[in-house]
Every structure is written in structure tokens, then in C-alpha cells.
Amino acid sequence: MDPVDGEATIDRDPYADLARSFSDTARILFSAGSVDGTLERVVDMAVTTIEGCDFAGLFVAHGGVVSTPVCTDQIVADIDALQHETGEGPCLDAIAHRLMFYADDLNEDDRWPNFGRQAAEGGLRSVLALPLTTNGIDGAVNLYARYPAAFGVIDRARAMILASLAGIALSTAHLLEDEGRRIENLHSALGSREIIGQAQGILMERERIAADQAFDVLRRASQHLNVKLREVAQNLVDTGERPDTGPA
Numbered sequence: 001m002d003p004v005d006g007e008a009t010i011d012r013d014p015y016a017d018l019a020r021s022f023s024d025t026a027r028i029l030f031s032a033g034s035v036d037g038t039l040e041r042v043v044d045m046a047v048t049t050i051e052g053c054d055f056a057g058l059f060v061a062h063g064g065v066v067s068t069p070v071c072t073d074q075i076v077a078d079i080d081a082l083q084h085e086t087g088e089g090p091c092l093d094a095i096a097h098r099l100m101f102y103a104d105d106l107n108e109d110d111r112w113p114n115f116g117r118q119a120a121e122g123g124l125r126s127v128l129a130l131p132l133t134t135n136g137i138d139g140a141v142n143l144y145a146r147y148p149a150a151f152g153v154i155d156r157a158r159a160m161i162l163a164s165l166a167g168i169a170l171s172t173a174h175l176l177e178d179e180g181r182r183i184e185n186l187h188s189a190l191g192s193r194e195i196i197g198q199a200q201g202i203l204m205e206r207e208r209i210a211a212d213q214a215f216d217v218l219r220r221a222s223q224h225l226n227v228k229l230r231e232v233a234q235n236l237v238d239t240g241e242r243p244d245t246g247p248a
Contacts, residue, residue, distance in 0.1 A: 039070040042166045046143050047072050050158050052126065052150035053143040059083075059091040059129075060139040076144060079119055089115040094129035094140040101129045102156065105148035126150035130163035141166060192230040199233035202240070220245040 039058060046056035057071030059080050068080040083089030089112050090101035103109045106127060107120035126145040141163045196218065203214035221243030222229040232243045
């Protein structure tokens, strides 16, 4: 076989194409880092890598509240709101049944008669909704197209890869952000402990009192002034002024 011909055949192989799509999608999503960044990349990749997709968004249901935290166009937020208003639609079903729902032509789909007709009148004819679960929150990745029969077999396979990796990437981003907050809180706690220790030392030296007595002065001042203990200690360290503890 001619190497050139063989290479061309590989390029046209849909399985090889999906494998590259999986690799590229994983690399891009996991490099976002933050939750918001990952969400933005999910919808951006839907439009840029899935040929039939004109618009994309994420549909989230949490605590009985439905929202569209990120989308590529206002029409997506409007259509998602329409599903919530009518109480029907592929995105709601994708969340409820944890399955992919594809509407080839919303103008003729009788599964969602109210939503489908109004969505088609709004300029959207095809929709592909895929379930997304991350960090205990149920949602759906929603792909919309202006034309009927917009999402072929390969498009649907790409979308399934995107939704699956999006859930994992978002869970990872949540974990990273939680860990970052824990580290930040730890540093803050250590800093507070150091400042309070310095303030106790000043009071112990100046008033010839024990450590627990010095801490009691700071505690009473915090209650009297209605400010955090760390702020009382910081002010003492910065100004050298004994905090006001109120009436004896």
C-alpha cells in the first residue's frame, strides 16, 4: 500500500478521529483548572469541535432551581428558560432519566409539543442533550442547531465524549478549588494564631500577667467591641494601645 494513500485512509477513519477527539478534549478541559474556566471550555468546545452545533450551554438543576450558568449565546438561555416554563424538553429529560436525548426536528417531535413548537419558532430545529453530573449537582450539556437533522452519528459520539469528560473535569476542578480554599483557610488560621500570640506577649510583658489572662483581655475586648479576636490583636500589635474591654 502506498504510504501516502494509507495515511489519507487513516485521516478519514472515524474511529481514529474519535480517538483524537477524546485526547484533545481531555487535554483542553483538564487544563482549565478552575470550575468557571472548565464550564466555559465545555460549551466553547461543543461549538468548535461538533460540526452540527451552532449554540451550546449547560443546564443545571440544583435544589429545585434550574439555571443556565454558561452558554455561547443568549438564545440558549432563552430556550433553556422555555423548557423550565413549559415543564418539558430534552434537557429536563436528560437530567431526569440520565440518558442522551436527541431531537432530529423540534418542529415535528411530539415528545415535547409545547417546547418543541416554540423552540422551532425561535429558530432552533435540532437539539442534543446529554446528562452531566458533577459534585452532586445534576445538569445537562445541551447542543442546539438551526437546521433539522444536524447531529449525525459521529457528532453524537463526540458529544458523549465531551459530556463524559466534562463531568470528570468539573469534579476535579471542584476538588482543586476546595483544596485551595482549605490551604488558604489554614494559612489564615496560622496567621491569626501568630498575631494573637504577639498581642498576648505584649500584654504579658506590659501588665505582668499570665498567658491565659492576656488572652482573656483580648477575648473580652472582642466581645465588647464586637470585632473578631484577630482584629483586636492586630490593632494592639500595630498601635501598642491596650484594647477596650468595657466595664470591669
